[in-house]
Structure formats: C-alpha cells, structure tokens
Amino acid sequence: MTRTTFPRIVLATLNARYIHAALGLRYLLANLDRHGGAGLRALAGLREYTISRSAPEVVADLLATLGPASDTAPQIVGFGVYIWNVTQSTEVIRLLKVARPDLKIVLGGPEVSHETDQQAITRLADHVITGWGDVSFAKLCRALLDGPQPLMKIIPGEQPPLAELALPYGEYSDADLAHRLLYVEASRGCPFKCEFCLSALDKTAWGFELDRVLAALDTLYQRGARTFKFVDRTFNLKIEHSVRILQFFLDVMASQPNRAQTSPTQLAPDSVTASAARQSMQPESHGLPRCARNDSQNAGLFLHFEVIPDHLPERLRAMLAQFPPGVLQLEVGVQTFNVAVQQTISRRQDNDATEANLRWLLAHSHAHLHVDLIFGLPGETLQSFADGFDRLLTIGPHEIQLGILKRLRGAPIARHSAAHGMVYASEPPYSVQHTGAVDAATLQRFSRFARYWDVLAxxxxxxxxxxxxxxxxxxxxxxxxxxxxxxxxxxxxxxxxxxxxxxxxxxxxxxxxxxxxxxxxxxxxxxxxxxxxxxxxxxxxxxxxxxxxxxxxxxxxxxxxxxxxxxxxxxxxxxxxxxxxxxx
Incomplete structure (x- = not known):
C-alpha cells in the first residue's frame, strides 16, 4: 500500500492543557501495524489540540490535514473522548460531519465506553469502540479501508495479553520530551472496587513485562525525558515491581548526577502541529510541585506515582527514603476517613495504617505528598467530612486536594442514587448536586471552600x-x-x-x-x-x-x-x- 499525500487515518483529541501528552492515542498508533497489518501506521497521523481552542479552528486544521475528499481513498478520524472534553468534542464532530460527511468518525475513551445510547456524540459517530482500543481500532481501520465493511456501530474493545501490545513511547516526539509531562505505565487495571472510579469495573490489575518497561524508560531518559507521570492506579500494589522501578531511577541519578534537565515548565503555546491525543488522567494530572527543581542533586528528574495509602512495607520505605528532594511526588487517594462511607462505596482502607504511612513519609522521605479527599460521597455529612479533613490536616501533607464527587459513566456509584438521594448534574463533569446528607446550598458552599483552599493553601x-x-x-x-x-x-x-x-x-x-x-x-x-x-x-x-x-x-x-x-x-x-x- 503506497502512502498518499494526505493521511488516511487521523487520531485526534482535545487535551485539557498543552502540557499533557496523550498516552492512549499513542498506543493506538504504535499498534496499527501489529494488529491491523503492515503499512497501516504509515497512513496515520496525530493531531493534538486543547479544550481552549474553538471548534471551528480545530475543524479547520483537521480539514487541512485531511485534504480534499476522495471517492477512492476513504479517510478515518478517531477521537479520544473524556469527561473533560466531551462537550467540545461533540461540537467539533458535528461541524466536521457537516463539512465532510464522507469521513468515518470513530470514537473511543472512557466517556463513550458506557451508556452509549444516551449520548449525542455517539449518535454523530460512525463507530464507537468501548473499553480497550489498542487492538480493536487497528482491526477496524483495516476493515474500513480495505473491507469487508464492519456491520456493527458499537464495537466492544478486545483486551489482549499485555505482551501482545507494542509500547507507545517511541511515538513521543522530541518536543514532547522537552515541554510536556510524559505519561507512562507499568500496569493497567486495579483490583480494588471503589465505586466512584471506573477502575472498579476491572477484574484485577495486569502488569507489563517489567524488563520491556524499564528498557523503554531508559530510552526515553537517554532522549532527554526528565518528567515521568505513572498512570498506574496502584503503583505500590506489587512491591517487587515498585522496588525495581524505583531502583532504575536511583541508578539513573547515580550514573548521571549532573545532567541538565529540560524543564517541562517552559511550555510552548498550544500547537496544532504537535503530535498527540488522549490521556484519561489529564484533569487529575499534576505538574511540578514546590519541591521540584533543576539541580545536580536530582539530575532534573521528576517522578509522579499514585499509591495505595495503607500499603507501605519496609522494602518500599527503604527505597523511597533514598530519593533526594525534588524528585518524588506521591498522589495518595485517601478520599474519606469515614468508615461507614468506605463500606458503602466498597472501599477497603485501613485508616490507622494510612495515617501512620503518611506520617512516616513526611518524617523519613523527601517525597511531596499530594493527598485527595472527595466531598459528596453517599452518606458523608459536612461534619463527618470536616472531621476527616481535620485529621488529614493534622498529619500535615504538602497539599490537600479537595474534589466533589462526579458520576462517571459506568461507575458503580450510580447504584446508590435512590437509597442515598444522590442527584448529579446532567452535563459534564456530572458533579453531585445534592445528596440525602448534604443539600445543594452546602455543596455550593463547599465548592467555594475548595477553590479558596487552592488559592490560599x-x-x-x-x-x-x-x-x-x-x-x-x-x-x-x-x-x-x-x-x-x-x-x-x-x-x-x-x-x-x-x-x-x-x-x-x-x-x-x-x-x-x-x-x-x-x-x-x-x-x-x-x-x-x-x-x-x-x-x-x-x-x-x-x-x-x-x-x-x-x-x-x-x-x-x-x-x-x-x-x-x-x-x-x-x-x-x-x-x-x-x-x-x-x-x-
């Protein structure tokens, strides 16, 4: 198959900010040849935008990228759709379909993986892949380009063994490495069943073969990457893997202690020429904390991990204690200290162990601790939340991030709506409006509290x-x-x-x-x-x-x-x- 002047496949998304580099669509690109047949990757390109760009501007750039319509060369545009970009993406696709009705629009991402029959964006699309898209998107593209034409609009994503997936890190450009947070993963899935999270639908967690991951990380580092955000939901679930990853970065610092950092804070403006698209964790993504800095002690390295708060065995403690200031940021999802609420939402958490681990990290490591609490969970009152906030504040993490519960499409939290009087907004991000324990005025009051806490604390x-x-x-x-x-x-x-x-x-x-x-x-x-x-x-x-x-x-x-x-x-x-x- 020879390559035409214009791409036959364009992967696109609207990221929350320029600093985010879409991981998911890079997986799709990396797996086109492996699962769709040789030569497919050469027909594809990436376009990355931000939600701040107007829909007409995005459409104009996509049309310029795609070139004129052709009766003999069908073209596919795949969009990554998430809770933070679904509104803007819907308008982009509507305008794109008006301008080029011949285009095959394919959607994927968590926002369109559930309740597909209820969404305007899915009605505009030709095909929707629910769940994992690494394999299914490649197969769909081959069928759309070469036949036979697929009969199904809604395509359940195929979940392969992780060993069958090509890793996506070669799809990061030099500009990505210089100016963006790089999203990486050593595992997928989560064994826990916290009902506010889509990961509650996973049967377990699956780990990539670690030697492959470490080799990819080494290549990224040698290319100049210095910021790594691990999107693993449970980084410290399997301690053997956690220790090996941390040791890799300790060895990197020991071998190149004076190598300069390319600062990710020197951000380029939004660029429609930058490759990218999709990152399911963007709105929660963290850049550099106050501890991050460019100096010879840490070789400019910055690492972000999400950890289970009540699981910190001695081997992991010993490893974390070796990192100098400015390198580690740990995101710790405490969410609530209310035992009854934890039981309601199927969250297993030892509160005493959580507190002890946080205190140990503050006393014996240089990690920057970013700890999350969620307001509006079923059964949580303002007073019980206040008790948990005060308990966490007494421990003294560097940041307490206050969020309001959102009903993610497909998340099991919906089963509590009737019993606990949970009413959510009908538009993204589907924040809870009031509950049986908290009225609407109190939720608005808390929303202001959270904003002022960000500004002042x-x-x-x-x-x-x-x-x-x-x-x-x-x-x-x-x-x-x-x-x-x-x-x-x-x-x-x-x-x-x-x-x-x-x-x-x-x-x-x-x-x-x-x-x-x-x-x-x-x-x-x-x-x-x-x-x-x-x-x-x-x-x-x-x-x-x-x-x-x-x-x-x-x-x-x-x-x-x-x-x-x-x-x-x-x-x-x-x-x-x-x-x-x-x-x-």
Whole structure:
C-alpha cells in the first residue's frame, strides 16, 4: 500500500492543557501495524489540540490535514473522548460531519465506553469502540479501508495479553520530551472496587513485562525525558515491581548526577502541529510541585506515582527514603476517613495504617505528598467530612486536594442514587448536586471552600498567614447564627476556614481572578478582627515577599522593599499548580 499525500487515518483529541501528552492515542498508533497489518501506521497521523481552542479552528486544521475528499481513498478520524472534553468534542464532530460527511468518525475513551445510547456524540459517530482500543481500532481501520465493511456501530474493545501490545513511547516526539509531562505505565487495571472510579469495573490489575518497561524508560531518559507521570492506579500494589522501578531511577541519578534537565515548565503555546491525543488522567494530572527543581542533586528528574495509602512495607520505605528532594511526588487517594462511607462505596482502607504511612513519609522521605479527599460521597455529612479533613490536616501533607464527587459513566456509584438521594448534574463533569446528607446550598458552599483552599493553601503563597487563619476566630460577619455546626470553629480548622470562605464570598462574590493584592488586603481585614494587626501584617508581608509578587497592597503600604526579590522557581511553579487540578 503506497502512502498518499494526505493521511488516511487521523487520531485526534482535545487535551485539557498543552502540557499533557496523550498516552492512549499513542498506543493506538504504535499498534496499527501489529494488529491491523503492515503499512497501516504509515497512513496515520496525530493531531493534538486543547479544550481552549474553538471548534471551528480545530475543524479547520483537521480539514487541512485531511485534504480534499476522495471517492477512492476513504479517510478515518478517531477521537479520544473524556469527561473533560466531551462537550467540545461533540461540537467539533458535528461541524466536521457537516463539512465532510464522507469521513468515518470513530470514537473511543472512557466517556463513550458506557451508556452509549444516551449520548449525542455517539449518535454523530460512525463507530464507537468501548473499553480497550489498542487492538480493536487497528482491526477496524483495516476493515474500513480495505473491507469487508464492519456491520456493527458499537464495537466492544478486545483486551489482549499485555505482551501482545507494542509500547507507545517511541511515538513521543522530541518536543514532547522537552515541554510536556510524559505519561507512562507499568500496569493497567486495579483490583480494588471503589465505586466512584471506573477502575472498579476491572477484574484485577495486569502488569507489563517489567524488563520491556524499564528498557523503554531508559530510552526515553537517554532522549532527554526528565518528567515521568505513572498512570498506574496502584503503583505500590506489587512491591517487587515498585522496588525495581524505583531502583532504575536511583541508578539513573547515580550514573548521571549532573545532567541538565529540560524543564517541562517552559511550555510552548498550544500547537496544532504537535503530535498527540488522549490521556484519561489529564484533569487529575499534576505538574511540578514546590519541591521540584533543576539541580545536580536530582539530575532534573521528576517522578509522579499514585499509591495505595495503607500499603507501605519496609522494602518500599527503604527505597523511597533514598530519593533526594525534588524528585518524588506521591498522589495518595485517601478520599474519606469515614468508615461507614468506605463500606458503602466498597472501599477497603485501613485508616490507622494510612495515617501512620503518611506520617512516616513526611518524617523519613523527601517525597511531596499530594493527598485527595472527595466531598459528596453517599452518606458523608459536612461534619463527618470536616472531621476527616481535620485529621488529614493534622498529619500535615504538602497539599490537600479537595474534589466533589462526579458520576462517571459506568461507575458503580450510580447504584446508590435512590437509597442515598444522590442527584448529579446532567452535563459534564456530572458533579453531585445534592445528596440525602448534604443539600445543594452546602455543596455550593463547599465548592467555594475548595477553590479558596487552592488559592490560599495549595498555592503555597500564604504559608505563615494560613497558620493564623486555621487558628483564629472568624470575623464577626462570617458565621451564620443559625449554623450550629459553624460554632465548632473554635476547635476545628475546617470550620475556621469555612467561616473565612463564607466571608470572602460575601465580600467579593467571586472565587476566581482574585489578585494577590486583593487577597492580602482581604485577609488583613479578616484576621485583624481577632488578632494583633501588627502580627497579621508581618505574616502577610513575609508571605507576599516570598511569593515574588511586586505590587503594593494597601495593608502593606510603606513596608515593602523598593524591589521585592525575584520569586524562587519553585514558588513560581507552585503558583500555577492549581490550574492543572480540575478533578476528574
């Protein structure tokens, strides 16, 4: 088969941000020849966009990529569809079909793998592959191009042994390595059954042959890759594999301690010429934490792993303790400390072991700990969530990411809707609107709390001031006298911060686009109701200077140096972290 001027197959998706490099579509590309026949890969290309691009712009670029229609050379466009891009993707496909009705549109991804008969996007498509697409997409492309034509619109994805899959890492371009987080995996699936997660549908976890994975990682590193985000749902499930992977990276640092990093924070603008498309974890994806930096001690390496919170045996501890600062970020999904809620959602978690492991990591490792909690789970009240938040805050992880429950299509959490009064939004991302335990107003209130927590706590801009906020009485206007739970502010950091959140909302009516100067002045007014104005001002002054901000808040008039010092790289990086945290 000879290659035409224009590709016969185009794989595309709308990523959450440019920094994300789509892993799933690279798997499809890498497996076209193996499972669709020799020469198929040469007919294919990747187009990567972001959800911030307008649908007409995306369609215009796709049409230019595809070239003119041909009666003799059918063309296929495959889209990766996810909870964060389904709305935009639907509009792109609608416009594309109007312009080129001859195109064969194929969909795949978690958003279209379940409830396919209920979605506008699937009605627009010619074919939908549900579940695994590595093998099925290649076979479908061969049939669409050469016949016989497939009869089924909905095609259940074929799950092969992992040994039969070609690894996708050769599909990462040099630009990807220089400017993006690289998504990699050593396993697929999850043996746990947490019902809010699509991984609850997996029968188990499957591991790739580790020598293949390590060889691929070595090739990526030799090409210049320095940031690796493992998308394994349970990195520390099989300790033998975890230890070998960590040892690989320790050996890399030992062998090349002074090799410079290509910083992933120097991001290029969105580029329609960049190869890519699809990453199921994008909205949860984390870039560099405050601990990440480019120095000779860590050879510029940054590693992200998602770990089970209550499983940290001694072999793994010994390995984690060897990494220097700035290398490891561990995402720890605690989600809830409420035992009854854990049982309802089929989540197995030893809370005491979880707490002990987090404390050990903080005391004996340099890992940056990013810990997740979910609000709105069946049976969770605001007070029980507050208890869990306070418990986690006392442990002291570097970041506490607060999310609101979302009903992913196909996730078993839907079985609790009637019994627990769960009502979800009908549009993506399908966030819970109210439950039998939490009304709609409280969920809106918590949503504001989570946003202010990102801005004031997770941003790292208000370290000293936050300590005051979590121990100070609320301003007089902050507490609703009818809110009996809010009276608990005196003993609870959660309620203290909720009082601040309510006050900020009442005062400014916004949770976004709040400048550092506005926040400084607002926090000064709030805290000076109950604390010494001089003490509050000194904390704000220290935080403001350390953040690198260079304006002149009213509360700090006459106190700032003429030229504030340039912000440390880690502070600049951390200030943008929360833009990445759109919870999935």
């Amino acid at each position: 997770n941003s790292g801009r208000f370290t000293q001031t936050l300590a005051l906020l979590l121990h100070a009485a609320p301003a007089g206007a902050a507490v609703n006298p009818d809110d009996t739970q809010a009276a608990a502010w005196g003993a609870s950091p959660f309620w203290r911060f909720l009082a601040l959140s309510d006050w900020l909302w009442q005062r400014h009516g916004a949770t976004h686009k709040l400048s550092p100067e506005l926040l400084v002045d607002a926090l000064f007014d709030y805290l000076s109701h109950s604390l010494s104005a001089d003490g509050v001002r000194q904390a704000l002054l220290s935080d403001y200077i350390a953040s690198g901000a260079r304006s002149n808040p009213a509360a700090l008039q006459g106190l700032l140096p003429r030229l504030a010092p340039s912000p440390a790289k880690a502070r600049r990086t951390l200030a943008t972290r929360q833009e990445r945290h759109q919870s999935a």
